[in-house]
Amino acid sequence: MYQYIMRRLLLTIPVVIGVSLLVFSLIRLLPGDPARALAGVTATPEYIEQVRERYGLNDPVYVQYGNFMRGLVTGDLGVSTFSRRPVTTEIGERFPRTLTLASLSLLIATVVGVSAGIVSATRRNSIFDNASMFVALVGVAAPVFWMALMLQLLFAVQLRWLPATGMGGISHLVLPSITLGMASAALMARITRSSMLDVLKQDFITTARSKGLAERVVIYKHALKNALIPVVTVLGLQFGILLGGAVLTETVFAWPGVGRLLVDSILRRDYPVVQGTVMLLAFLFVIINLVVDVIYAFLDPRIHYQGQDN
Amino acid sequence: MSNPEVVPEDLEVDSAATEEHSEFRAVIRHLLRNRGAVIGLAIIGLFLVAAVFAPVLATHSATDNNLTNRLQPISGENWLGTDELGRDLYSRMLYGGRISLGIGLISVVIGIGIGVPVGSVSGYYGGKLDIITQRFIDIMIAFPGILLAIVIVTVLGVGVENVMIATGVASVPIYARLVRGSVLAAKEQSYVAAARAAGIGDFSIIFRHILPNCLAPIIVQSTFQIATSILWAAGLGFLGLGAQAPTPEWGAILSNGRDYIRTAHHLTTYPGLAILFMVLGFNLVGDGLRDALDPKTR
Numbered sequence: 001m002y003q004y005i006m007r008r009l010l011l012t013i014p015v016v017i018g019v020s021l022l023v024f025s026l027i028r029l030l031p032g033d034p035a036r037a038l039a040g041v042t043a044t045p046e047y048i049e050q051v052r053e054r055y056g057l058n059d060p061v062y063v064q065y066g067n068f069m070r071g072l073v074t075g076d077l078g079v080s081t082f083s084r085r086p087v088t089t090e091i092g093e094r095f096p097r098t099l100t101l102a103s104l105s106l107l108i109a110t111v112v113g114v115s116a117g118i119v120s121a122t123r124r125n126s127i128f129d130n131a132s133m134f135v136a137l138v139g140v141a142a143p144v145f146w147m148a149l150m151l152q153l154l155f156a157v158q159l160r161w162l163p164a165t166g167m168g169g170i171s172h173l174v175l176p177s178i179t180l181g182m183a184s185a186a187l188m189a190r191i192t193r194s195s196m197l198d199v200l201k202q203d204f205i206t207t208a209r210s211k212g213l214a215e216r217v218v219i220y221k222h223a224l225k226n227a228l229i230p231v232v233t234v235l236g237l238q239f240g241i242l243l244g245g246a247v248l249t250e251t252v253f254a255w256p257g258v259g260r261l262l263v264d265s266i267l268r269r270d271y272p273v274v275q276g277t278v279m280l281l282a283f284l285f286v287i288i289n290l291v292v293d294v295i296y297a298f299l300d301p302r303i304h305y306q307g308q309d310n
Numbered sequence: 311m312s313n314p315e316v317v318p319e320d321l322e323v324d325s326a327a328t329e330e331h332s333e334f335r336a337v338i339r340h341l342l343r344n345r346g347a348v349i350g351l352a353i354i355g356l357f358l359v360a361a362v363f364a365p366v367l368a369t370h371s372a373t374d375n376n377l378t379n380r381l382q383p384i385s386g387e388n389w390l391g392t393d394e395l396g397r398d399l400y401s402r403m404l405y406g407g408r409i410s411l412g413i414g415l416i417s418v419v420i421g422i423g424i425g426v427p428v429g430s431v432s433g434y435y436g437g438k439l440d441i442i443t444q445r446f447i448d449i450m451i452a453f454p455g456i457l458l459a460i461v462i463v464t465v466l467g468v469g470v471e472n473v474m475i476a477t478g479v480a481s482v483p484i485y486a487r488l489v490r491g492s493v494l495a496a497k498e499q500s501y502v503a504a505a506r507a508a509g510i511g512d513f514s515i516i517f518r519h520i521l522p523n524c525l526a527p528i529i530v531q532s533t534f535q536i537a538t539s540i541l542w543a544a545g546l547g548f549l550g551l552g553a554q555a556p557t558p559e560w561g562a563i564l565s566n567g568r569d570y571i572r573t574a575h576h577l578t579t580y581p582g583l584a585i586l587f588m589v590l591g592f593n594l595v596g597d598g599l600r601d602a603l604d605p606k607t608r
Contacts, residue, residue, distance in 0.1 A: 011448075018449035026465050137346075141590035143541055145548045146564060146582030149571060157572055244454035248545050252568075263549050266464050278453075278461055285454040 001297060008293050012286060019282045020072065024065055027275045034271060037081040055079075072279070078272035082265070087276040091258060095280070097167070098250070098257030102242040104173060105181035109242075110235060113185040114228075117192025121200065121227075122219055132189060139186030144245055148179040148252035165254035176253040180245055184238040191234050196227040229299050236292030240285035340602035347598025353591030361408040370398035372405040373556045381574040391576040394566060399576060402558035403584055409559045410588060413474050413543040414536035420478025421535060425485025426528065430516050432486065433493030443486070450483040459542050463551050470559065473552045477539040488531055492524035499523075526603040533596035537589040544585050560585050 035052040036043070043051075052058050055078070056067050071077055077087035116136070120129040155175060156164035163172050199205065200223055208218045246259035254260070258277050265273035341347050360367060369389065376396030384391045390399040432443040450458060462476035496502065497520065505515050546552030547561025555562065560581040567577025 014445050015448045015452055018445060019452050022449055023461075026461060029465050031467075137590060137593065138586065141537070141541075141593055142586045143544050143548075143561070143564075143582060143589075145545060145561075146578065146585065149564070149568060149578045150582065153571055153575055153578075240454040244457040247456065247460065248548065251549060262460070263551070266460070267550060274464065278457065281454060281457055282452045286452045289452075 004297055005294055008290060012290050015286055016283065019286065020069060020279065021065070023275055023279050023282070024068055027271050028061070030269075030271055032269055032271075034081070037269065037271070038079065077276040077279075080265075080270050080273045082268045082270040082273070087272050090261065090273055091276055091280060094256055094258045094261050097255065098243065098246050098259060101173065101176055101180060101249070101255060101257060102239060102246055104177040105184065105242050106235070106239050108177055108181040109184035109188055109238065112181075113188025114192050114231060116185075116189040117231075118196060118219070118224065118227075120189065120193045121196035124197065129193075133193070136186035136189045139182050140190075142182070144179060144183060145248045145252050147182055148175070148249055151175050151179055152252070165252075167254075167256060172253075172255075176249050176255050179252075180242055180249040183245070184242060187238065188231060188234060192227065192231050195230045196223060199223045199227040202226075229296070232299060233292055233296055236288050236295070240288045243281055243284060337599075337602045341595075341598050344598040344601060346594045347602070350591045350594025350596075350598065353587055354595065357407050357411060357588050357591065360404055361411050364404040364408055368398075368401035368404050370401040372402045372558045373397065381570055381577075383574070384576060390580050391574065393563070393574075393577055394570060399563070399580060402563060403560065403581060406558040406560045406563060406581065407584065407588070409470060409553060409557065410540050410543065410585070413470065413477065414540045414588075414592070416474045417478035417481060417539040417543075418532045418535050420475065421481035421485050422528065422532065424479070425482040426489050426521070428482070429486035429489030430493045430521060430524075433490035434497055434512065434516050434520070440490075444490075447483040447486050450480075451487075453480075456480075456542050456545050459546060460549075460551060463546055468551055468554055470553045470557060473543045473546050476546070477542045480542070481535050481539065484531065484535065485528070488527055489521075489524060492527055493520055496520045496523055530596055530600045530603060533592055533599055537592035537596065540585065540589055540592070 033048075035048050035055065035057050038055065039048045039051045056064060059067070075088050077091070079085065080087055080090055083090065116132045120126075120132050123129055152164045152175065155162045162174050164175075166172060205218060205223055208222045209215075213222075243259075246255075246257055247263055248259070249255070250257045250260040251263055258280065262274060262277040262281075265271075265277065341351075374397065376392070379388075379392050379396040380394055382388055382392040382396075388398050388400065390403065393399055393402070428443060432440045453461065458480040459473075459476045462479055463472055466472040466475060493516070502515060502520060505519050510519070543552055543559070544561030544564070547559045548565045550562075550565065553559030553562045555566075564578050564581040564585075567574070567581070571578055
């Protein structure tokens with residue numbers, strides 16, 4: 001087990017370096033002169049040259065990459081060409097909001113998705129099963145930004161129960177987190193259901209039932225524990241996807257998180273912020289995947305035998 | 311071949327050609343017995359007809375403004391109302407279907423075109439080449455969901471063609487992983503050893519012998535990938551990073567309609583429904599194909 005985790009950790013290092021290289025080079029491919037952007041439209045050529053010198057933009061590319069990596073480690077990601085504030089400050093201010101939104105969405109998705117999946121599996125082909133699987137199909141297919149607008153139209157414009165956009169109390173979080181969590185809930189319901197159905201077919205469930213155990217005990221103590229293994233994997237991956245999906249949800253709900261910051265920065269050509277945000281989201285996703293794999297290894301004892309073999 | 315109704319056991323000793331033929335028929339038969347898949351096929355068929363015959367079916371121009379007729383509700387003249395420039399929403403959406411279907415199909419062609427060769431070469435040769443390819447794919451997979459497409463489109467610039475490239479490239483790692491796994495399993499089979507013993511070249515073994523046997527997962531994945539690409543493209547259009555005005559792309563129409571949601575919500579409702587149904591159609595067919603191509607569930 002320890003070996004497996006170490007191996008998995010070591011495999012993460014080249015990925016993290018690769019991601020930083022990829023993002024670094026992609027940003028350098030973008031049109032426009034970063035020094036000019038930083039100096040402002042009215043800047044004199046001398047001033048632009050000064051800026052170029054100050055931010056090390058005259059250095060060879062590998063030196064720039066070295067500086068960039070050092071910045072990543074020390075938390076200095078440059079200055080926003082739009083607000084002129086440090087990128088770390090910009091992201092640091094907004095990231096907790098995205099994290100709140102994504103966590104709440106994941107919570108909703110897990111509670112709704114897993115319980116709907118369990119009930120669907122145990123009452124296969126019932127009205128509930130058919131209805132929830134239909135809703136799940138639609139939930140996966142509906143564009144998240146459209147769902148956001150429709151919920152806004154219904155609950156904010158028509159019924160006036162909830163605020164349409166912005167940030168404030170808990171009421172501001174309700175619509176964004178439901179919207180963002182909807183597709184994940186749908187996916188989790190489908191996976192829980194099929195995984196539960198697989199487990200319920202297995203011999204140890206028949207044994208448990210033939211021992212005369214109550215159906216409730218069979219389902220929740222014996223079946224669920226095994227059925228949740230694939231769900232945990234999806235749960236972790238969904239958290240990363242929710243962080244990415246926040247780009248759309250935050251735009252609709254004017255939720256000032258990193259997703260909206262990313263889109264705004266792309267449209268403003270504020271590349272230092274784009275670079276920092278993309279890097280942050282990718283790193284987080286890598287770390288989440290790592291954690292998921294480790295949890296998976298704990299849950300499924302078959303995994304670490306494979307690890308030891310290698 | 312486990313479906314006795316379609317292929318009786320005693321007929322299975324037929325020539326390879328007939329067997330392939332009946333395998334195909336079995337898959338189609340199974341697919342057509344799946345209610346969801348049939349609904350999905352019907353939805354896709356409807357969108358295809360609408361896209362192909364858009365010039366015939368459209369009642370108005372998709373791009374001509376008519377400022378005296380702005381933001382009109384549904385009427386006999388404008389079947390789905392008009393937008394902020396007085397353009398007919400129904401006609402615009404017909405042409406928008408062409409764009410969405412085009413993006414879905416072309417991005418899958420790009421994804422397969424790069425992902426399948428990369429995945430199969432990586433799986434077939436193994437070794438250092440495989441390790442390097444896999445780490446590169448790990449890096450691409452490190453971008454969650456739509457983010458990789460956003461990053462690519464940021465570099466390439468906005469526009470429908472770049473959205474196709476972005477969504478296509480974003481799907482490359484998925485295909486590469488999938489095909490690598492299939493090839494790894496297939497290369498241990500005796501027919502590969504036989505082909506090698508017969509002196510057939512690696513290229514021929516991969517593309518003429520192994521890949522045709524790995525088609526099922528690629529077909530299933532592609533069906534789902536069309537749906538995902540359509541959603542991603544609409545998302546990019548919505549964010550202003552995709553198709554640009556006056557292109558009648560559904561996500562972009564929806565994005566423009568946002569400003570009028572209180573007075574003319576048809577501008578957001580219908581393009582969204584169109585995206586939903588198109589994605590639903592491909593997902594339903596994907597589910598059906600997965601069952602039909604899996605001998606265990608047949």
